[in-house]
Amino acid sequence: MLIEKNRVVSFHYRLSEAGAGLIEDSRAGEPLLYLHGHHGLFPVLEEALVGKSAGERIEVTLAPEQAYGPRRENAQQRISKSHVVGAGKRRVDFKPGMTVQVNTSEGQRTVVVTKVGLKTLDVDANHPLAGRTLSFDIEVVAVREASEEEIAHGHAHGAGGHAH
Ligand code: ZN
Numbered sequence: 001m002l003i004e005k006n007r008v009v010s011f012h013y014r015l016s017e018a019g020a021g022l023i024e025d026s027r028a029g030e031p032l033l034y035l036h037g038h039h040g041l042f043p044v045l046e047e048a049l050v051g052k053s054a055g056e057r058i059e060v061t062l063a064p065e066q067a068y069g070p071r072r073e074n075a076q077q078r079i080s081k082s083h084v085v086g087a088g089k090r091r092v093d094f095k096p097g098m099t100v101q102v103n104t105s106e107g108q109r110t111v112v113v114t115k116v117g118l119k120t121l122d123v124d125a126n127h128p129l130a131g132r133t134l135s136f137d138i139e140v141v142a143v144r145e146a147s148e149e150e151i152a153h154g155h156a157h158g159a160g161g162h163a164h
Contacts, residue, residue, distance in 0.1 A: 005037030
C-alpha cells in the first residue's frame with residue numbers, strides 16, 4: 001500500500017544535523033505513527049513520503065525554515081522559577097542547558113535554561129533545534145487505511161500515535 005492522504009504511516013527515523021552527528025534515533029523504541037495529509041509531519045517530509053511503501057527509506061535534509069524555524073534574537077528572557085511547570089510540587093535542580101516547560105499567556109512552551117539565579121532563570125525561548133539544518137533518515141515500516149475516527153480527529157490512533 002502506498003502513502004497518500006488519509007493513510008496511517010508507521011515509521012522509524014534517524015534525525016541528525018549536518019556536521020554535528022546524530023540527535024535522535026527512534027529505533028530505541030516502537031515505530032511512530034502519523035496520519036498522512038493532516039500536517040502530522042513537516043510538509044517537506046510528507047511530500048517526500050508520498051507514494052512510498054513499507055520497507056522504503058528516504059533521506060531528506062531540511063533547512064531551518066522548513067523545520068523548527070530560524071533562531072530568533074530577543075528570545076532570551078528572565079523568568080521566575082515558579083513559572084516552570086511542576087516546580088511548585090518538587091524541588092528542581094536547575095542547570096544551564098536543561099530544557100524545561102514554562103507556563104506563558106500562550107500556554108506551555110519549551111525553553112532552554114541559560115543561567116540559574118536564586119529565584120529566577122534566564123531562558124532561551126527558541127526551540128532547541130531552531131536554526132539548524134536537519135537531516136531525516138526515514139524508514140517506512142507499514143502503511144494502512146485510516147479509520148473514519150482518525151480522519152475526523154486528524155491524527156493516528158494506537159501505539160506510537162495519539163493516545164487519548
Ligand atoms: Zn484522536
